[in-house]
Amino acid sequence: MLSQKLLDSLNEQIKYEFFSSHMYLAMAGYCYSIDLDGFANFFVVQAEEEKFHAMKIFNYVNDMDARVQITSLDDPENEYKDILDVFEKSLAHEGFVTDRIYKLMDIAQEEREHATISMLKWFVDEQVEEMSMFRTHVQKLKRAINDPSLLYAMDAELAQRTFVPPANA
DSSP states (O other): OOOHHHHHHHHHHHHHHHHHHHHHHHHHHHHHHTTOHHHHHHHHHHHHHHHHHHHHHHHHHHHTTOOOOOOOOOOOOOOOSSHHHHHHHHHHHHHHHHHHHHHHHHHHHHTTOHHHHHHHHHHHHHHHHHHHHHHHHHHHHHHHTTOHHHHHHHHHHHTTOOOOOOTTO
């Protein structure tokens, strides 16, 4: 049985996962507005992934016979200096999400809530992947930002990204 503290924290994480999706859609809109459709695709796919994360926690809370509480989202930022700014803000946001996942894990461990620890382990691993991916894109963009051929090559590469729900989730 989930404690009220853990349940409240999981419900709050659902909100942040949906906010992440919302934020990434705003970033996709910005990318479309500057004719970087491949980058826009990257963020549309990222938004789908974040919705998947939210629903993974939603389903877990429900499976634990606890009450999911959905709350409102803040407005995401919609204007950026350039594509590098978008990715730097994405990386910072993923750092924020990683910190939240770690705090959830701390609560679960303090409460010896083993089922939640098991579920959150997937998210810990996922955040390692997310942080690495965004760091890599930031580094590539720092090299490509003043070279249109590199920027458009990266745009073409990101246009190929698709969302496939993880089999191990």
